[in-house]
Amino acid sequence: MIFDVRHHGRVIARDTRRAVRAFVTLMVIAGAASLALTLSVTWHRGLGDLGLLALAMALLALMSVSPVVFEWKGEAGSVNLEEVFFAMLVMTSPPAAVVVAMMFGNVCTHLFNRRTAQQITFNLSLLGLSTASALGVTWLVAGGLPVYPSWRGIAGACAGVVVLYGASAIGVRAIVAVAGGLSLRSLVNRMSVTDLVVVSSSASLGVLTGLASRAQPLSAIFVAPPLAVIAFVLQQHARAVRGRERLDRLLDTAVAASQASSGHEVRDILGDAAGELVNAADARIQLEPPADDELGSRIQSDENTLWLVARPRSGHKVDTAEDTLMLDGIAAIGSAALGSAELLDRVRHQAFHDNLTGLPNRLLFEDRVNQSLRGVDRHSVGVLFVNLDLFKRVNDSLGHSAADGLLQQVAERLLATLGSGDSAARVGGDEFAILLPDAADEPAAMDAAWRINDAMRRPFMVEQQDLVVTASVGVALSPEDGSDYASLLRSANLAMYDAKAAGRDTVRRPPVEVRRSGGMAFESELRHALEHDELWVAYQPQIDLASMRIVGTEALVRWAHPARGQLRPDQFLPLAEELGLLGAIDEWVLATACRQTAVWRAADVQGLRVAVNVSGGLLRSGTLDDIVLTTLLRTGLPTTALEIEVTEEVAATEGEAGLESLVQLREIGVRVAIDDFGTGYSSLSRLRMLPADIVKIDQSFIREIVDSQSAVPLVTSTISMAHGLGLQVVAEGIETTHQLAFLTAKGCNTGQGYLFGQPVPADELRPGRRHWTPPDASLPGS
Numbered sequence: 001m002i003f004d005v006r007h008h009g010r011v012i013a014r015d016t017r018r019a020v021r022a023f024v025t026l027m028v029i030a031g032a033a034s035l036a037l038t039l040s041v042t043w044h045r046g047l048g049d050l051g052l053l054a055l056a057m058a059l060l061a062l063m064s065v066s067p068v069v070f071e072w073k074g075e076a077g078s079v080n081l082e083e084v085f086f087a088m089l090v091m092t093s094p095p096a097a098v099v100v101a102m103m104f105g106n107v108c109t110h111l112f113n114r115r116t117a118q119q120i121t122f123n124l125s126l127l128g129l130s131t132a133s134a135l136g137v138t139w140l141v142a143g144g145l146p147v148y149p150s151w152r153g154i155a156g157a158c159a160g161v162v163v164l165y166g167a168s169a170i171g172v173r174a175i176v177a178v179a180g181g182l183s184l185r186s187l188v189n190r191m192s193v194t195d196l197v198v199v200s201s202s203a204s205l206g207v208l209t210g211l212a213s214r215a216q217p218l219s220a221i222f223v224a225p226p227l228a229v230i231a232f233v234l235q236q237h238a239r240a241v242r243g244r245e246r247l248d249r250l251l252d253t254a255v256a257a258s259q260a261s262s263g264h265e266v267r268d269i270l271g272d273a274a275g276e277l278v279n280a281a282d283a284r285i286q287l288e289p290p291a292d293d294e295l296g297s298r299i300q301s302d303e304n305t306l307w308l309v310a311r312p313r314s315g316h317k318v319d320t321a322e323d324t325l326m327l328d329g330i331a332a333i334g335s336a337a338l339g340s341a342e343l344l345d346r347v348r349h350q351a352f353h354d355n356l357t358g359l360p361n362r363l364l365f366e367d368r369v370n371q372s373l374r375g376v377d378r379h380s381v382g383v384l385f386v387n388l389d390l391f392k393r394v395n396d397s398l399g400h401s402a403a404d405g406l407l408q409q410v411a412e413r414l415l416a417t418l419g420s421g422d423s424a425a426r427v428g429g430d431e432f433a434i435l436l437p438d439a440a441d442e443p444a445a446m447d448a449a450w451r452i453n454d455a456m457r458r459p460f461m462v463e464q465q466d467l468v469v470t471a472s473v474g475v476a477l478s479p480e481d482g483s484d485y486a487s488l489l490r491s492a493n494l495a496m497y498d499a500k501a502a503g504r505d506t507v508r509r510p511p512v513e514v515r516r517s518g519g520m521a522f523e524s525e526l527r528h529a530l531e532h533d534e535l536w537v538a539y540q541p542q543i544d545l546a547s548m549r550i551v552g553t554e555a556l557v558r559w560a561h562p563a564r565g566q567l568r569p570d571q572f573l574p575l576a577e578e579l580g581l582l583g584a585i586d587e588w589v590l591a592t593a594c595r596q597t598a599v600w601r602a603a604d605v606q607g608l609r610v611a612v613n614v615s616g617g618l619l620r621s622g623t624l625d626d627i628v629l630t631t632l633l634r635t636g637l638p639t640t641a642l643e644i645e646v647t648e649e650v651a652a653t654e655g656e657a658g659l660e661s662l663v664q665l666r667e668i669g670v671r672v673a674i675d676d677f678g679t680g681y682s683s684l685s686r687l688r689m690l691p692a693d694i695v696k697i698d699q700s701f702i703r704e705i706v707d708s709q710s711a712v713p714l715v716t717s718t719i720s721m722a723h724g725l726g727l728q729v730v731a732e733g734i735e736t737t738h739q740l741a742f743l744t745a746k747g748c749n750t751g752q753g754y755l756f757g758q759p760v761p762a763d764e765l766r767p768g769r770r771h772w773t774p775p776d777a778s779l780p781g782s
Contacts, residue, residue: 023178024122027171031125034132035099042095048146052213053097056085060105082106083161083199086134087206090157092213095135095145102131126171134164149214154207161203246277250329257337270299270308270334277330278310278323285309295323297331308334350714354426355700356404357411365425365433369485372437373478382436382445385474385492386414386452389504391430394467400735400754402463404703409460410469417455419448433489439477442509449473449507457505470505472496500564525561526572526581530588534560537592538759541767542611542730542752545744548772552609552643554752555593556759557585582615587627590614594635594642596762601641605767611643611673616650622657625664639669643694647675662691673730677718687725695722699733699753705742719746
């Protein structure tokens with residue numbers, strides 16, 4: 001047995017190398033002493049039949065050309081069936097001849113296989129110790145050397161074979177344990193059926209050859225054919241075992257890589273697998289191609305091209321076909337797994353960040369505020385609410401592209417203004433929130449707010465022109481303005497409205513009594529609006545992307561405030577919810593939208609549907625199904641003409657009562673849509689548990705589509721997986737023909753957005769114009 005340790009993927013430490021040298025030194029001393037003692041005692045008996053000795057040496061040299069190579073999960077060894085010749089020689093030749101023949105065969109093995117100096121020294125010493133021990137055991141059992149052809153003599157020869165093989169195997173495993181920091185017991189326990197086959201066949205064949213050689217020395221030559229057959233069988237068995245172990249490890253790698261949650265984890269898994277499966281000192285993933293003396297395989301990643309590179313062990317090459325195929329297999333696994341992991345990373349990032357500015361979204365901001373509140377100790381947590389003044393003018397006059405560019409610059413300026421540890425988030429169209437987790441006091445928070453206000457006053461460069469946009473900032477501090485996220489954000493929002501009322505471009509933190517009176521005034525104004533028709537419903541068309549026909553509308557509430565002008569839903573519905581008025585608004589919008597749609601359908605606009613948003617409060621009440629059914633009966637609108645929209649966050653968190661209401665609505669024919677998908681919980685698997693018919697992709701993801709070849713993983717995966725669940729897909733915020741072409745090609749069912757029409761009053765919609773014609777794609781902004 002030959003020592004040829006291959007400890008994959010590990011770098012032997014200095015202490016380990018010192019231990020290996022000490023072990024080799026000890027083995028050299030033991031081997032030299034054993035050989036010296038054996039030869040000194042037996043040399044006077046000569047070498048026996050020199051012709052037989054020469055024949056045995058020739059056969060040993062022949063066997064050394066192609067030893068049987070095998071491995072034990074981390075180290076490798078080889079067998080040249082020298083035990084056969086030991087059994088033969090102890091039955092025909094003096095002990096000195098046995099030693100000479102065995103050492104000669106071992107030297108030939110090293111010459112043919114180019115071992116290192118340390119390996120040659122160790123193996124010769126181990127063979128000397130093993131041979132001397134085997135001769136001693138044979139002499140004790142058989143009663144002399146050469147052994148007499150009796151049952152005792154045969155038993156002695158067999159015992160010598162067992163000692164020779166066992167001592168060599170234990171010695172090899174011992175050096176492997178020292179080199180790799182492994183347990184010798186665990187390595188010895190791995191001795192398998194292969195070892196039993198080698199020992200039994202070697203002893204049997206050696207004894208038969210020895211018996212024949214005693215009668216006719218030339219008969220030893222007939223050992224060659226069966227010996228070659230045994231070597232071939234063992235070689236194939238070793239190769240099959242190694243192939244099975246490699247395949248098992250490759251399958252384990254594929255499973256582990258597919259379950260990895262990040263690209264970094266996938267890279268670690270691939271590097272470890274390559275280090276174990278390829279005959280290399282170490283393996284790594286890098287951007288550069290492999291060097292001339294390295295083996296490499298390309299990994300295709302969504303982000304860039306990577307290389308899986310194996311570095312050869314000292315004195316070896318990594319260029320075998322088997323290693324190349326194995327590395328290619330690992331790289332193929334890596335290409336698929338990295339694509340999935342990177343997609344998961346992007347989807348996870350998109351779920352908690354605003355896609356336009358890259359800032360945290362409302363969900364992540366809420367989590368950060370809650371974490372800061374839990375860690376408060378003798379200081380306040382500050383929340384600032386920043387609203388851009390007259391932002392709608394920019395949107396209307398310069399278009400959405402310019403407005404998006406402005407918002408991106410605002411986000412960059414906010415980040416540059418913040419102190420260490422502070423964070424910013426985009427919580428609305430032109431609204432931002434700032435977290436000051438360590439606000440020492442009110443002056444410190446006000447100072448931060450004024451810095452933001454001053455930063456916004458500096459001109460922005462938007463589409464080759466200077467643009468001045470100011471900001472109104474509201475400031476709230478814990479615990480006086482609130483002890484949780486909702487109350488702090490509400491207080492900051494009320495303070496921001498007070499800044500707007502004071503003429504914009506300022507910072508406000510009104511006293512407690514002022515904020516309370518402001519909230520009471522706002523509640524009064526909302527109740528007045530409900531009673532005096534200041535609220536109205538705008539309708540935005542929904543287009544079937546296959547036929548380009550208008551198939552429905554979405555009802556969107558607006559407030560014609562007598563002092564503040566037209567207010568969008570995000571400007572008053574959050575506060576209305578805090579004040580307990582959102583349920584009444586939901587019911588009013590539902591009744592108004594159903595009544596108007598029934599009028600349109602009666603005017604020969606058959607098949608027209610209407611989508612109405614409902615809040616979490618109304619869903620949580622458990623009465624939504626009763627309210628909807630009563631409204632439909634009063635307005636005469638069929639159940640199949642109504643869609644109820646709830647956000648994914650509301651659908652996922654409002655409990656059994658809310659879900660039961662949605663189930664009841666679907667049973668009577670009302671369709672349920674999950675709105676703003678991608679901005680909240682973003683779990684496609686969760687959709688399987690929700691009673692839904694439609695998924696609406698949020699417009700922030702649609703904006704990422706810049707041409708028909710855009711890579712928008714969340715949009716593409718949402719459409720594909722939603723269809724797989726039997727759901728329809730609606731894309732919100734379509735503004736260009738490029739976006740329309742992309743979504744149509746991906747199989748999106750329905751679309752809405754400014755490309756088809758803005759939300760308008762009912763008398764301006766004209767739903768009877770059933771077919772929509774796209775604008776010329778060459779027009780600017782299309």
